[in-house]
Amino acid sequence: xxxxxxxxxxxxxxxxxxxxxxxxxxxxxxxxxxxxxxxxxxxxxxxxxxxxxxxxxxxxxxxxxxxxxxxxxxxxxxxxxxxxxxxxxxxxxxxxxxxxxxxxxxxxxxxxxxxxxxxxxxxxxxxxxxxxxxxxxxxxxxxxxxxxxxxxxxxxxxxxxxxxxxxxxxxxxxxxxxxxxxxxxxxxxxxxxxxxxxxxxxxxxxxxxxxxxxxxxxxxxxxxxxxxxxxx
Amino acid sequence: xxxxxxxxxxxxxxxxxxxxxxxxxxxxxxxxxxxxxxxxxxxxxxxxxxxxxxxxxxxxxxxxxxxxxxxxxxxxxxxxxxxxxxxxxxxxxxxxxxxxxxxxxxxxxxxxxxxxxxxxxxxxxxxxxxxxxxxxxxxxxxxxxxxxxxxxxxxxxxxxxxxxxxxxxxxxxxxxxxxxxxxxxxxxxxxxxxxxxxxxxxxxxxxxxxxxxxxxxxxxxxxxxxxxxxxx
DNA sequence: CATAGTTTCATACAACTGTTTGAATTGCAA
DNA sequence: TTGCAATTCAAACAGTTGTATGAAACTATG
Numbered sequence: 001x002x003x004x005x006x007x008x009x010x011x012x013x014x015x016x017x018x019x020x021x022x023x024x025x026x027x028x029x030x031x032x033x034x035x036x037x038x039x040x041x042x043x044x045x046x047x048x049x050x051x052x053x054x055x056x057x058x059x060x061x062x063x064x065x066x067x068x069x070x071x072x073x074x075x076x077x078x079x080x081x082x083x084x085x086x087x088x089x090x091x092x093x094x095x096x097x098x099x100x101x102x103x104x105x106x107x108x109x110x111x112x113x114x115x116x117x118x119x120x121x122x123x124x125x126x127x128x129x130x131x132x133x134x135x136x137x138x139x140x141x142x143x144x145x146x147x148x149x150x151x152x153x154x155x156x157x158x159x160x161x162x163x164x165x166x167x168x169x170x171x172x173x174x175x176x177x178x179x180x181x182x183x184x185x186x187x188x189x190x191x192x193x194x195x196x197x198x199x200x201x202x203x204x205x206x207x208x209x210x211x212x213x214x215x216x217x218x219x220x221x222x223x224x225x226x227x228x229x230x231x232x
Numbered sequence: 233x234x235x236x237x238x239x240x241x242x243x244x245x246x247x248x249x250x251x252x253x254x255x256x257x258x259x260x261x262x263x264x265x266x267x268x269x270x271x272x273x274x275x276x277x278x279x280x281x282x283x284x285x286x287x288x289x290x291x292x293x294x295x296x297x298x299x300x301x302x303x304x305x306x307x308x309x310x311x312x313x314x315x316x317x318x319x320x321x322x323x324x325x326x327x328x329x330x331x332x333x334x335x336x337x338x339x340x341x342x343x344x345x346x347x348x349x350x351x352x353x354x355x356x357x358x359x360x361x362x363x364x365x366x367x368x369x370x371x372x373x374x375x376x377x378x379x380x381x382x383x384x385x386x387x388x389x390x391x392x393x394x395x396x397x398x399x400x401x402x403x404x405x406x407x408x409x410x411x412x413x414x415x416x417x418x419x420x421x422x423x424x425x426x427x428x429x430x431x432x433x434x435x436x437x438x439x440x441x442x443x444x445x446x447x448x449x450x451x452x453x454x455x456x457x458x459x460x461x462x463x464x
Numbered sequence: 465c466a467t468a469g470t471t472t473c474a475t476a477c478a479a480c481t482g483t484t485t486g487a488a489t490t491g492c493a494a
Numbered sequence: 495t496t497g498c499a500a501t502t503c504a505a506a507c508a509g510t511t512g513t514a515t516g517a518a519a520c521t522a523t524g
Contacts, residue, residue: 006501022353024256028482038503043483045501119351121254133411140411156412161431164400165393172392179365179372180388195435199393202438203431238471260512270473275513277471 007045009035015056019112023053023122050124057117057125060110065135067095072142085204088142089197092159093166097196100170102189115170136163147204154204162200169196239277241267247288251344255285255354282356289349289357292342297367299327304374317436320374321429324391325398329428332402334421347402368395379436386436394432401428 331343
């Protein structure tokens with residue numbers, strides 16, 4: 001009967017430190033010091049540093065995915081089996097944004113850890129990450145049901161853009177705040193979610209012909225083209 | 233008269249290795265081996281590893297910014313002193329996307345290095361990065377001139393989203409390709425640029441009331457809210 | 465050629481990394 | 495209690511890191 005106390009202490013400390021400082025700057029000695037356990041405990045309980053990181057990533061990843069899927073299911077239920085575009089996108093980006101933005105005190109360490117994990121591509125995580133696409137495919141399916149006439153590639157692009165905006169917003173709040181001198185309020189999380197959902201939904205619902213290159217031969221673009229040639 | 237040859241060899245090798253593998257995985261010994269110079273040369277020519285990275289980042293950053301500004305200037309010239317929204321956005325995201333995507337052989341090491349630098353936040357770079365906002369402010373200004381009636385915060389959000397989509401697209405081509413099973417073609421760079429520019433322009437030009445939270449109390453959202461409460 | 469300054473080089477250094485070891489301690493069943 | 499396994503611990507290990515040293519090689523000037 002293994003006593004999981006030390007194990008849990010290590011997991012908690014590791015998650016917190018990684019979330020705060022990133023993988024590159026945190027050593028096993030930092031973790032065990034913060035957890036108040038012996039250095040050898042990590043290798044005893046997890047085998048190696050990489051296995052510790054992997055366990056952390058798997059556990060927290062499953063939790064995040066469950067949240068997103070629950071929100072998707074709820075939206076589909078409320079819509080009689082079919083959720084509309086914005087509801088799907090909201091289920092996709094909402095949980096992470098809510099956990100990473102908002103009042104400092106309420107931010108979940110788990111989500112900030114996941115953001116770190118998706119930024120810094122450390123080997124043990126890279127190996128696991130491939131499963132993510134299976135999870136995203138469910139949202140692609142839901143979007144396809146909401147937009148039966150939409151081109152499949154456009155749906156993936158919309159998904160990609162939604163994640164891109166959400167991701168960048170969680171990890172680069174600072175630049176946006178500095179650039180806008182505080183005019184962009186990131187504390188109203190639901191408003192931020194609305195912005196991102198609306199923007200992504202627009203790329204999906206508005207026919208602009210972007211996928212077939214419409215307005216790329218106007219004067220301005222050609223001028224830009226010429227400029228671009230110069231640098232080569 | 234200092235011979236800059238060794239210096240240049242080091243810079244080139246470092247840029248290439250950092251672009252390929254990231255900062256965490258590249259040691260000074262990797263760099264000097266790849267450059268074919270002695271280990272001590274780095275400290276002799278640059279003082280320290282951090283100063284080498286900083287020099288690389290400053291040099292390449294200036295180059296990228298110059299490209300973007302040239303494209304912006306050209307667009308403004310062609311528009312009689314005022315570039316339209318899409319032209320501004322294209323000047324912002326075009327250079328980086330063209331350099332990072334497209335045929336493997338043409339991708340510039342410099343741009344991939346800059347992407348790395350913006351992903352992995354290593355101390356010497358973090359210190360310099362603040363200057364970036366001054367550069368972005370010029371594009372915010374151009375957008376403001378193109379959209380005099382647009383809310384200032386909306387402009388910053390649009391800029392933020394454009395950079396987010398461009399950034400994520402350059403660094404996570406793999407997931408998009410895997411998710412879409414090749415249906416999203418990233419090789420047609422200009423088409424990708426169009427997509428991103430169109431999407432970002434839409435958030436700027438389409439009045440949706442997103443900034444004031446319109447449709448957040450419909451049935452679906454409330455259901456999602458309930459779900460979200462459960463996790464707490 | 466000689467000499468002074470610059471640049472290269474092999475080598476050593478100290479600090480830090482993840483991991484291992486073997487003894488000490490603990491918890492619990494017989 | 496005794497005995498045994500699970501767990502903790504201090505210490506050491508082997509490897510890697512960035513940096514420093516002092517001698518050697520080079521370059522150009524007088």
